[in-house]
Amino acid sequence: MELADIYSTLEGPRRLILVVHCRELPDLEPLLAEAACSLSSGRLVIARCLDEGRYISTVSPRYLKSRAGRLHLKLLSELKPDITVELHSYSPRAAPALTSPWRRLAPPLVELEAGLLLGSVPPPLASPLRLQGISLLLPRVYLTLEVERGSNRALEAAARVMRQAATCSSGLELIYWLFKLYPRQLAKAARRFSRYYMKAARAARTARLTRL
Numbered sequence: 001m002e003l004a005d006i007y008s009t010l011e012g013p014r015r016l017i018l019v020v021h022c023r024e025l026p027d028l029e030p031l032l033a034e035a036a037c038s039l040s041s042g043r044l045v046i047a048r049c050l051d052e053g054r055y056i057s058t059v060s061p062r063y064l065k066s067r068a069g070r071l072h073l074k075l076l077s078e079l080k081p082d083i084t085v086e087l088h089s090y091s092p093r094a095a096p097a098l099t100s101p102w103r104r105l106a107p108p109l110v111e112l113e114a115g116l117l118l119g120s121v122p123p124p125l126a127s128p129l130r131l132q133g134i135s136l137l138l139p140r141v142y143l144t145l146e147v148e149r150g151s152n153r154a155l156e157a158a159a160r161v162m163r164q165a166a167t168c169s170s171g172l173e174l175i176y177w178l179f180k181l182y183p184r185q186l187a188k189a190a191r192r193f194s195r196y197y198m199k200a201a202r203a204a205r206t207a208r209l210t211r212l
Contacts, residue, residue, distance in 0.1 A: 012042025115154025
């Protein structure tokens with residue numbers, strides 16, 4: 001893993017930007033540079049290549065047992081960022097699986113613009129962070145952005161989000177900005193996120209009752 005820790009002279013939110021998978025870094029490096037150049041206040045930590053070349057999906061139940069998953073959790077636990085952006089790139093043929101209403105291991109992603117998909121915190125990280133008393137709900141913000149590989153339009157749209165993430169004064173301001181730009185998509189993402197976790201909570205209660 002490579003870490004860059006950048007401070008502004010002005011007070012502001014703690015920001016964390018993650019590229020988990022080394023093989024996706026060449027596609028996403030321009031977005032890291034955009035965020036670093038745009039920082040206007042607070043602190044920005046950029047973490048590259050958490051998986052060190054050993055790929056494992058962040059939504060896999062095995063993720064927290066991997067080195068990447070442990071580093072990911074440690075960064076969130078120790079930094080307690082106000083704004084987190086997890087970056088990925090994907091091939092066009094993967095889009096149907098990422099946005100499918102029947103996606104099993106995480107809430108379906110929502111297309112903000114052609115080639116740019118939005119999600120939130122990976123489910124394997126949500127429970128351990130809650131147990132540590134760390135909430136990734138408002139006013140903290142955790143975004144997952146998936147950028148279509150080779151799409152300049154998607155890269156430009158993601159760069160706008162990165163600039164806003166680096167210049168906003170709070171996670172709430174970032175969410176308000178996104179809602180203003182993408183009202184229908186953000187409402188859809190919120191519904192999908194809520195529906196997934198309500199279903200997961202019901203399944204967990206059923207499993208506990210079954211064991212009793």
